[in-house]
Amino acid sequence: MMSLPPYHSLSRLDYLLLRLQLELKKTSTLRIVIIAIVLHSLFSILLIHNYLNYYSDTYHSKHSTSHEHPDKGKISIFSKPITNDDIDCERRYKLIKMDFNDPTVFGPNAINLLHSNLIQSKQLTHIGWFSDHFRWDEKIQCFNNRWTLCDKIFIAKCKPNSIRAIYQFVPFKLESNVRHLFFSLRATAEQLVEQSHDGFYGMLALIEFIDFTDEIIKLKFRYESESWSLRVEDYRSTKTIKSVTIMLACYGYSGIASFTDVRLTSESAGLDPLFSAYDICSWCSFKLTDHQVKKSNQFSNPEYEILKMPRYEKSISNHQITFVSQVSMDRLVILEQSLRTWNGPVSISIYVLTNNSTNGRIQDWQRLYINKKIGSLKIALEKSTIILVPSVNPDHYPINVLRNLAIKMVQTRFMFLVDADFQPSPNLEANFLSSMNKYHSNYLRQHDMNGCRIAFVVPAFEYLDIPNKEDPILKSKDELIQLIHRDDPMIEPFRLHESNEVHGLTNYWKWYHSNRPYNITYRFHDKYEPYIIVEKNSYFPMYDENLFNYGMNKVMHITEMFAANYTFEVLDNVWTIHFQHRSTPYYTDFLKNLTYRLRNRAERFKVLQRIIHQYDVLLDQCRLRN
Structure with missing residues (x-):
């Protein structure tokens, strides 16, 4: 049996090489193969990680200069259209400067008034996303971006001749006196094909006021955009807002549209870490006057x-x-x-x-x-x-x-x-x-x-x-x-x-x-x-x-x-x-008709809220707060 000479008679390097030689003689071929595979895998992961970092940093500059659409391949921030009369036509947006450091909108403590869950068909509730007869898919995806690490994605299979949509209802307490709202949404559609001149994919929001008037705003995406694009709306009103009904939709296209980072925030919520959306929203409370229709x-x-x-x-x-x-x-x-x-x-x-x-x-x-x-x-x-x-x-x-x-x-x-x-x-x-x-x-x-x-x-x-x-x-x-x-x-x-x-x-x-x-x-x-x-x-x-x-x-x-x-x-x-x-x-x-569908679903939510409170239906979200 081979023995090592005294340590003092060898240099440190010679000793390590001799030690490695002895260990290799003891190691089986199978063990050597496994070690090689592990090392190769680790090396491959490092290469892929470095490539993705490089791709994320350079993709925008590669594509934005050569494509005719300014939001192709980059994060685009657009506001509402230049003219209100152009709302249902091919819309032109003006680029605005949005402060991503604004804590009331993008800060970690900014309260998102929207829930992320899709309501299941067997749930009697009005809290969360309600889907029509065609169910949407949802998944968690992680991003290599500064705006999020991992987030839920809602995926719609768009059809040219019918609307595909999900909806969420946000009723406000009157004492909250909500007048200022921030809307934001990211979307992508890699293989969307336009098949109608009035095609649309993005967000619609029906804002209803206490005087029974309302207004609809739209955040529309261009179907050619292949990367995640952002739309935002800074909405201010002189009247108190009673409720907002959000609609994520696609119509007039065939293919897949995906939405993520859907946010609705308000200055009324503040930045108090102990504050929640339920403090300004009335999902768990109801007054008869809330369930009224316009005089007309x-x-x-x-x-x-x-x-x-x-x-x-x-x-x-x-x-x-x-x-x-x-x-x-x-x-x-x-x-x-x-x-x-x-x-x-x-x-x-x-x-x-x-x-x-x-x-x-x-x-x-x-x-x-x-x-x-x-x-x-x-x-x-x-x-x-x-x-x-x-x-x-x-x-x-x-x-x-x-x-x-x-x-x-x-x-x-x-x-x-x-x-x-x-x-x-x-x-x-x-x-x-x-x-x-x-x-x-x-x-x-x-x-x-x-x-x-x-x-x-x-x-x-x-x-x-x-x-x-x-x-x-x-x-x-x-x-x-x-x-x-x-x-x-x-x-x-x-x-x-x-x-x-x-x-x-x-x-x-x-x-x-x-x-x-x-x-x-x-x-x-x-x-x-x-x-x-x-x-x-x-x-x-x-x-x-x-x-x-x-x-x-x-x-x-x-x-x-x-x-x-x-x-x-x-x-x-x-x-x-x-x-x-x-x-x-x-x-x-x-x-x-997108606006017809949105108004119909808003009425559906209000009727459901009345039913839930009239018959004392216990909701899990409300039970925790009573």
């Missing part, structure tokens, strides 16, 4: 008249369900198709567009036309009510006001709440009462006006093509299922491809095989909006009349029924089918 939209006490019904013979049938709906006069033809299978009473509000030349009054020819259409229906006129609601405003369709009027006129115990373009299944009333006798006999026999909190879900389907009037009516559930599952289906669950969450809780696969009613499995879902049969009693909540035109009017009513502790039971032996027809202008606005 007030429609809670509309003028209306009851249509004189055609002559009828008294029916020997004791009907217990009323078909409840609303429709505009120009779409009355829809009722001829949808009510072919209904012989019970109806309560329908008809919106009649008038003009100023008649002082907003309904004309005789309009009454005659409506009377003729109603007289052709095979309904039970004895307990039916037709309400005529005149209006001179073609842009405002008070859908929930019309629904509430129809509900108030119901003369039966149960109501079938449905849209006018849905056809009930044959013998729906008889099948419903048969099911009630079998599974809820005690409930059916009692007639307590306080009643029971059960909503009976009628599964909804739709024709893929417009059927002919001569086509036979489906007579049984088996016939319906055959048309759904054949090779070239004629019928499918309603809005299956547009948004399967709208009726997802109904659980269609279970319904196909079920021979008895069943309860839905989830306690709440913020997209669920089934058509229901429900008892008219003191528990039943009316529709919120702050919602009008298209969007959120029915789903928020179902949300309120969830909050009021209604249970939802799916009926196994009835259904309703939607008929295809031309879209209304309100629906077109909902799909493509």
Whole structure:
């Protein structure tokens, strides 16, 4: 065995080399390979790190001088457009000097009034980002930049013909007297393709004041920008701000858009480290005056008249369900198709567009036309009510006001709440009462006006093509299922491809095989909006009349029924089918008009806040502060 000579007879270097030689002789080949791999990996990491640092420092200068767009490849700081009239066109921004050392905006103690969480569909809350039917992705990404290390990124898959957006609602306490706000946002879109002349991606903010006026500001990005760009807005007002609704959106593009570092700060928050957004925001408090609409939209006490019904013979049938709906006069033809299978009473509000030349009054020819259409229906006129609601405003369709009027006129115990373009299944009333006798006999026999909190879900389907009037009516559930599952289906669950969450809780696969009613499995879902049969009693909540035109009017009513502790039971032996027809202008606005969508979602948040406080819904964020 080789031994080391005395240390004093060797130099220090010779000793170390000799020692290394002895250790290598003891080391296996595998160990040497592993050590080499580790050293190579460490060296590679150092090279990559140095390259990224160099790339981050030089990328801006490489690209900004050769590209025609000034924000390409660099952090760009732009303010609002030079002219307000240019807000919806190709916008020109002026470069401003923003002090990144301003502690009220960019400082570590500046309070961001926005939450970073995406609200899940099963959460009954108005705190955080609410997404439409198309969910956004989110991830944490780390940056080699001075403005942040790691931050959450929201990712949208943009479509050219519909809006993709998420929203957040920030209500302020009046005593906070908020008048000065800072908005900031960073975004990138590496592979975004413009497919519309009015395409947009960025932020919109609806600022509402205590005098019921409002203003919308936009932070728009250019789609050619491939790096993270910044937009900021220093907003000042002479009026007290009541709330802000933020919308991150893209429209008119195909591809991926990403957003991060979304901030809303205010001087009212200050820099006190013990201060929080809840000290100036009213998520956890509510006053009735907060839930009011503009005077111009007030429609809670509309003028209306009851249509004189055609002559009828008294029916020997004791009907217990009323078909409840609303429709505009120009779409009355829809009722001829949808009510072919209904012989019970109806309560329908008809919106009649008038003009100023008649002082907003309904004309005789309009009454005659409506009377003729109603007289052709095979309904039970004895307990039916037709309400005529005149209006001179073609842009405002008070859908929930019309629904509430129809509900108030119901003369039966149960109501079938449905849209006018849905056809009930044959013998729906008889099948419903048969099911009630079998599974809820005690409930059916009692007639307590306080009643029971059960909503009976009628599964909804739709024709893929417009059927002919001569086509036979489906007579049984088996016939319906055959048309759904054949090779070239004629019928499918309603809005299956547009948004399967709208009726997802109904659980269609279970319904196909079920021979008895069943309860839905989830306690709440913020997209669920089934058509229901429900008892008219003191528990039943009316529709919120702050919602009008298209969007959120029915789903928020179902949300309120969830909050009021209604249970939802799916009926196994009835259904309703939607008929295809031309879209209304309100629906077109909902799909493509950014400001319309933003205003609709702002109303949705205010309705939800009212529901949460009216029914004492406990929110985790508020429970910690009570």
